[in-house]
Amino acid sequence: MNKNEAINILNILKKSYPDAKCSLDFSSPFELLVAVILSAQCTDERVNKTTPSIFEKYSTPEDFAKMPLETLEELVHPCGFYKNKAKNIKLTAQKIIDNFDSKVPENMEELLTLSGVGRKTANVVMLEAFNKPQGIAVDTHAKRLSNRIGFSKETTPEKIEQDLLKLFPYNYLKDVNHLLIYHGRAICTSRSPKCNICPINKYCEFYIN
């Protein structure tokens, strides 16, 4: 697939989903970081049902660092993998206090030093919290659709991101992940993609082949 085709596809998706945006609820960069850590292997909907009661009482790195691990495990239990997620959130909170003056760092390099924060999480934080996209978050939808449409034949999120970055200019970075998620939820679902009604089917390698 060449750049023009890829951009054309994205423009069609933009028309289909003009309001595509991050679906996690948050009111600070740290809350977003917590929400993204919780969203691993979990739906954003479930995370959004879980976080309001947590953020009502606990919202700063200090709040989470002080909280007993067992309390946090109980609070994040509905999001699955609760032991790991609670441990990472506490370690991340402490590291932000110790190394970054209690503020979520505003660059990829430092974000990637935090526990439980990989490129996907760091990309989401840079875009949604700081409006400074540095790359493209590749989650399960972005991975599946990139492979089907033909943006990338790679299988790891890191390599898929590199392929996407070769196709899309900087001003598209903020939209790619949102549009792929919206299209993945609405039409190009995991089990039964609705190719017949898909607005990009004539460009999609999965459909054409």
Ligand code: SF4
């Ligand atoms: S044509 Fe089918 S596989 Fe391709 S993007 Fe559309 S729904 Fe997905």
